[in-house]
Amino acid sequence: MNFITDAAVKAVKTLYQTDINPFDVSLQETRKEFEGQVTIVTFPFTRFSKKSPEQTGAEIGEYLKNELSEVSTFNVIKGFLNISISNSYWIDQLNNVIASNDFAVSKPNGKKVMVEYSSPNTNKPLHLGHVRNNLLGYSVTQILEAAGYEVIKANLVNDRGIHICKSMLAWQKFGNGETPESTGEKGDHLVGKYYVIFDKEYKKQIDELKLAGQSEEDAKKNAPLIKEAQEMLLKWEAGDDKVIDLWQTMNGWVYGGFAETYEKMGVAFDQYYYESNTYLLGKDIVEEGLASGVFFKKDDGSVWIDLTNEGLDQKLVLRADGTSVYITQDMGTAQLKYDDYHMDESIYVVGNEQDYHFKVLFLILQKLGKSWAKGLYHLSYGMVDLPSGKMKSREGTVVDADDLIAEMEATAKEQTEALGKTNDFSEEEKEELYHIIGMGALKYFLLKVDPKKRLLFDPNESVDFQGHTGPFIQYTHARIKSVLNRATITGIDAEPSDLASEERDLILLLTQFPDIIKQAATAYNPGLVANYAYELAKNYNKFYHEHSILQAEDELIKQFRLQLSAASAKVISRAMGLLGILVPERM
The missing domain is CATH 3.40.50.620 (HUPs)
Structure with missing residues (x-):
């Protein structure tokens, strides 16, 4: 929310005649027990205001409310300024930002x-x-x-x-x-x-x-x-x-x-x-390195580099008989x-x-x-x-990828049929679904953790439809599609008079998707996208259980919730796609 940051910088300039950098403004998501969606930490500004954190927060909050139409109200808890964003802002984000075709699509950066x-x-x-x-x-x-x-x-x-x-x-x-x-x-x-x-x-x-x-x-x-x-x-x-x-x-x-x-x-x-x-x-x-003095030759004719000054050791880069070692090739x-x-x-x-x-x-x-x-x-x-005894490899030593994939498909079939989710599917549709669910379970389980961590993979745990798993997210997507297939989205020409906290939280989470992609790209860490997809699916399910969509109290609310559902399905599909995971239309 750059507009909040920019306005906070102006507030400090206007109220306390001090220039600060946008990076000096610490924005956080407001804790669930407090009213608001965005929190500014006010402690750093007390050295300019010469007032308590509470007074400083109140002054900055009043400034933001007067200057920004998007700010509806605020409250201050100790040194934390909690800001409530107006319904119109969230609805605009849903209709004109998240719903757009280029949402979370970055322009080429030239790299x-x-x-x-x-x-x-x-x-x-x-x-x-x-x-x-x-x-x-x-x-x-x-x-x-x-x-x-x-x-x-x-x-x-x-x-x-x-x-x-x-x-x-x-x-x-x-x-x-x-x-x-x-x-x-x-x-x-x-x-x-x-x-x-x-x-x-x-x-x-x-x-x-x-x-x-x-x-x-x-x-x-x-x-x-x-x-x-x-x-x-x-x-x-x-x-x-x-x-x-x-x-x-x-x-x-x-x-x-x-x-x-x-x-x-x-x-x-x-x-x-x-x-x-x-x-x-x-x-x-190697010849280039010898000529420049980076490498040296030992008496037996082998070529080395001395990295002891860097805390490493001497490294062989060419054998005495002139044959290469791995590092030569690399x-x-x-x-x-x-x-x-x-x-x-x-x-x-x-x-x-x-x-x-x-x-x-x-x-x-x-x-x-x-x-x-x-x-x-x-x-x-x-x-x-793998848990001991969970899977047998073809030769009893390492597990072949093909064996693992077959095991995942079999596990997906067993758990899906036990829930009676494929009774109206053709045999061909079932086999395709079991592959999608099995691979989704495998990929999600392996990608949701930081790459550097060693992990224990349990095929049965990975296919749990109610856990922190790929199939849970896939099922959420299918649930949304089921709702959308039973209605027509005609759009809304007016704003709902109020938004429930579950609706607002869901829109807030959707707006974070572009930043999640950037963070994951910078860290080379798909786990950030995987965990975001899970949070989004979890929040959608909370909204789904708390609020009727097709039986909403009036058409305006119904259309708004359908649009929110469509946006959630789109972002879930896109996030899972970044993990290489397909999301079925039904399951």
Whole structure:
């Protein structure tokens, strides 16, 4: 409410002959036990007024009431000036601001940002950790776009390395030529199965060598399978045609599987980068750093950077044999991304186990004088745990994303049918609804908390229609649509004589949506939008239960409440959309 802030600045100037900054005016939402909607803290102004906080509040309140038609009355409680805003102001906000097509739609701010998320390995399916990564990354892109940024959604795929060769070698040895087509299995699951098979056979060989007298360390090095995998990697790096063909074939299977999972999750990308294309890129930057003295070479020929003055340690950036390490590749990829898009900001959505890595990477790029390095940001997030015994993974270790999605759909079906909410739905409509509810429950549960927090995900708790959940908000949207479908909004040509507190509170909450988007974009935190959507749904339900809409006492009140309902549905839908969550028209 900038008009209140501006008027308070003028009040202090007029009453106490003192210029203050708008930031000196502290506005708060009025506490529920007091009358009013906006509260000004008056304590800071007593040094100008030379009066008590109560007297100061009364004088400023009187000034605001006389100067602003929007202020209907005020009261002062100790050092707090509680201001009541007129009904006409709230109704104008509803009719001319919230109802407009450009409400909460920011104009382009001229800034470009890349958000990199997902970053899967092509030797196994996406798992529970990837789910949080994808949902968080995608939601951040939607919020940034809503805040006026031009956004590039990027995915850096880890498609090379010894782990990829393990799946390839196991398929060669034990696969009997099977394919996704011949087995009916998703390609990423098929390839992941052979990664597990490699691990089992490798352990058998280690045990055999240990029985033959080798130490565990020697057995791990000398097992025939790992030696073959290492040889395959060397052939891959040398461009061996047969190895490259097999690599392309099996990666193709995985990409087909990933595409299905991404579609189920409702996420997408504008740009793919592949480590097979980027893993050598950083070597030029290493040479650049050596020439400028940022890096140094040890006697064995390896290249390092000394970050001890920054409280870190020495970091290897190139091995003695000239091969790259992860940070070599990441330096090169960061440069490539900037060269491709010249973005103002580049956000890496990666788990918190990589906090140190990104701290080092960003510091190195800054020391190399990369002007764009100041725009790099690591959006670090915590692990997701499941209650013991709640779900079983395909291999008994990590939970596949596809298994989790199927479990969510099944849980949504069970709880929805128990409530009798789909009795008049066709089978096709039911399946679509269970997917929407299941994914809404999953996404909301994972996004409503601060990304940095580790969380415990319980599928049953997430689908509670009465809790702090996605389905509760989805059901509220469907409830509003049900009301709107039974009436016609004709508009109002006069103002209701009075507004109930629930109506005024709901309009106040609706007006806050643009600020919530800005705050969430600044903090890269979808949880702010998620919790706002919940508060809005909760407030609408309170209004719905306290006041009749279709049976209102007169047509004017009925039309006003229909408009308020339509505005609430619009903002709920938009807020949930920023989280990547669909809201059904009925359920």
